[in-house]
Amino acid sequence: DADVTQTPRNRITKTGKRIMLECSQTKGHDRMYWYRQDPGLGLRLIYYSFDVKDINKGEISDGYSVSRQAQAKFSLSLESAIPNQTALYFCATSGTSGATEQFFGPGTRLTVL
Amino acid sequence: GQSLEQPSEVTAVEGAIVQINCTYQTSGFYGLSWYQQHDGGAPTFLSYNALDGLEETGRFSSFLSRSDSYGYLLLQELQMKDSASYFCAVGSGGYQKVTFGTGTKLQVIP
Secondary structure, rough: OOOOEEEEEEEEOOOEEEEEEEEEOOOOOOOOEEEEOOOOEEEEEEEEEEEEEEEEEEOOOOOOOOEHHHHHEEEEEEEOOOOHOEEEEEEEEOOOOOOEEEEEEOEEEEEEE | OOEEOOOOOEEEEEOOEEEEEEEEOOEEEEEEEEEEEEOOOOEEEEEEEOOEEEEEEEOOEEEEEOOEEEEEEOOOOHHHHHOOOEEEEEEEEEOEEEEOOEEEEEEEEE
């Protein structure tokens, strides 16, 4: 079984809808991250969490919120989806330092019409 | 803030050696890492440098010069399966937050 899983893998939604992307990990890591990937822009950090009680904004947090339900679960929500949030979303985890090695989930391809 | 620069595309011949450069600007530098991503796949970790010098892992090597804010990934004995995007990423600050570059798309040709 995969160490980092994301659901759903693909989602098409309409403008204004609320949507939640979920991430679960079995690696036992405290640190979890949400990234967005757009062609030519690389991976941009949305939110990161170093434990259940610690949540921090990344470089592009506007329009997104997160919930760290447990050490193993980190969810990303779009309260009111808009078309420019169409992108590939990745969840990742790391051990003591995210600067050393991060483990990525398979990604969620989100399309907002 | 942090910024990284790497070439957008590189083409190399199967069996050859290719070097992908990465320059960065950051405060509180913690380390430089490299990731590989095949089309449609997730990024996977390749290597990490916290200190100056060369780190070797099989056909892949990574180099860091902190004084020059520069690093590179060296791929030897290129194989067709090495065709992918390669991202450098810098860790910085007290939280060791990671910022990724925009990626270099490597095409290996016969």
